[in-house]
Amino acid sequence: MSNSAPSKTVETFMYDDDIVKKFTIATLVWGGIAFLVGIIAALQLASWQLNFGTSWFTFGRLRPLHTNAAIFAFGGNAIFAGIYYSTQRLCKARLFNDTLSKIHFWGWQLIIVAAAVTLPLGLTQSKEYAELEWPIDIAITVIWVVFAVNFFGTLYRRRERHMYVAIWFYIATIITVAVLHIVNSIEIPVAWFQSYPVYAGVQDALVQWWYGHNAVAFFLTTPFLGLMYYFLPKAVNRPVYSYRLSIVHFWSLVFIYIWAGPHHLLYTALPDWAQTLGMVFSIMLWAPSWGGMINGLLTLRGSWDKVRTDPVLKFMVVALTFYGMATFEGPLLSIKSVSAVGHYTDWIIAHVHGGTLGWNGFLTFGMIYYLIPKLYRTELHSVRLANVHFWIGTVGMLMYLLAMYTSGFTQSMMLRAIDPISGKLVYPDFVETVVRIIPLYWVRAIGGVLYLIGFLVMCWNIFKTCRLAPKHLEAEVYRASKMTEESNEPKTAWHRRLEGLMPTFSVLVLVSILIGSVIEILPTLVAHTYTPANSGVVPYTALELAGRDLYVREGCYNCHSQMIRTLPEDVLRYGKASLPEDSMYDRPFQWGSKRTGPDLARIGGKYPDLWHYRHMLDPRSVVQNSIMPAYDWLFDKKTNFAILERKLEVMQSLGVPYTDEDVRNAAHAARAEAEIIAAGLTGDSPIKGLADREIIALIAYIQRLGKNSEKSEGKK
């Protein structure tokens, strides 16, 4: 067990594998839920009836639940299981503190439950993968700190001087996720489960996608690379291909990844220089990302025969292959002209699921097939069933991806088609392009079902394996000598020395990720270009603000963007390209990331109030073949006028130019505005007291969209 040095004191210790088991089981439980909700959401796109006219069950509220469950519940628990298992062994030390481990575990599960309750209730910040409201944000911060203390405490007590490459990736994960989460979640509470972010419009978009992109980087990439570096060589029992490749690709990945966020915002109102940085850093990310794949796949050299027989390796090889594909596709999609085709379409959905189903999913499955027999000191119940899982999962994944690539490309080509003779859009009705891809939505859902079936086969296999475990598992006792106090290693290479200096290493990681963050974000945050002064744009009226919060609550942004890109096909379809002032009062911004329906940036005034009234009541009464769910409850529920004063007060404190009079008078003014809109509709509406209903506030907001730049231009 120990490595040489007979003169030193040898200590005995045991690993905490109980916590690993807990996190592994939680991974399985939440994985099943995440996949199931994904399938429901997929089916809702194929058939709008499956929204069931129920507020908490509509696509706009379930889709964030799916993404959060997949990333933070399934992915999160898998990461914690793998990190806790491998770190103890790589450090020859038990986890720092058993109580912290338990708080970490139960705290994280409670956060997930809170998410699963609040998101369907429409309590959301609408910032993707950061939807959870402020009390949960605080809980996440606390639990993450608990995790960090437990992890770094373990490193502090390690009996192995040098930290293995897996540990480097874990360090990068813990530090960066903390920075991302805290910066992106700075918000001012309005009520117990509502808040406004301190950033508005362009600034909010930039901060959010710096976060969103790096959630992919530091929650779905670096920790999983760390897991790969531990579990793959363990499973194949071969040395890692190249130590120096590990060093080069680790530091380049950590330094470059953080800059790439603006590739989510190409051709938007974000300044060109930031778009350019986002694009070029994404391109430079190609090789560092592939470094991990190469190191993984080449570690298997000479052992490919084992891949044929060992399910653990099968899953890991496919995971690495998908990692390689997704990290090639990422830079490709970041090229501006490619983004113009792919952005807002199902191509992005395909790209994301190649990464999550293929890389994160399959790596996790491989890890669990390795872990469970080890943890329960037995053999896997059935290798055949694991192979069945592998093939069903692979086929399901391929169906999913082929359907989404075809769908994304088809719809994009239709939306972009401009008649070369007349210069008109060939498919001016958005819904025409939707009808075309519905069959592919069914194929996608079937692919998802297959993936889930494979997963359930695994759960059964794991369950049977656990039953094979010997009744009384005594914890194994390990022996190793204490780490020497002296950290001076004069004759070693500098990086080797650094691997022995945990605090220095961590600080260097922090510096690496802060450089890109500061250079890219700070200029926009301090720039006066995006502040209200001199724009001539008046803030939202109290009623419009109330309606805006309903738009956020219903998750409209999941299907509708509010960003007309500087592309001819967008301008011909939706009107003048969006400017920064169009979203300057938008807390949170609503640019969206996917157009399942048309863009709404300039929808205001395009249709009469009655059109919107009928559309929300029954979308198909005004748009044949629409797949949008009906929003009946907006016609029953009453607008909360009382809270408007507080809302305006918070906005005022954030620099929105409301007068004290506006704030005091908010509820009254909103009622008066609602009465006017309702009066225009009374002839066509059977509802008594229509002015009080939420639909009126929503209509007020929708009719405002796109009016900002008209006003700012009027002033110029």
Add this chain to the structure above:
Amino acid sequence: MITNNVESKNKKVQLLDHEYDGIRELDNMLPRWWVWLFYATIVFSIWYAAYYMAGYGLTTQEELSVSLERIESLKPPPLASGEDSVSAIVAALGNNKNIHEGREVYEGKCVACHGKSGEGGIGPNLTDDYWISGQGRIQDLVEVIANGVAEKGMPPWADVLSREEFRDVVVFVRSLHASSPANSKAPQGEKYEFKD
């Protein structure tokens, strides 16, 4: 192919002396193609960023203006303005083929607001003698459909419909006059007789 299979070619590849929980590491050189790929992306990125940030390349706004100018130059003159187009429409009035084609356009674009038979709904009744915008001339019908009536929520269709579709939908709407469908919406606007 992707390996520069060092272990077999070159005996010098070192198995490093450290070991973590049984995991050993080789010290293979970085794959040559990978290093070149990395350099290439860096060189490209520096060139690209310098080119655009120094102002040699078009900004995204300028790029858009160029595209829009090209598209603008393609467009035939707007239907509403040309006298010839109004006379072309007048010539087609009452023609069954045009009415049939026009009905298809109408069912795709107009039904939602004006009803299946022009009886009105969100928008006004198209079958009566009352006009909110215009005074009963074909020219008025052309203008309302082409340019829309922004304050009433009628969208402009000139850029959406082809010249033929436009002609046919006007012919179809004209053919609805005095058809008195069920559920007709009450008259809105001023009364004018149709003047073809």
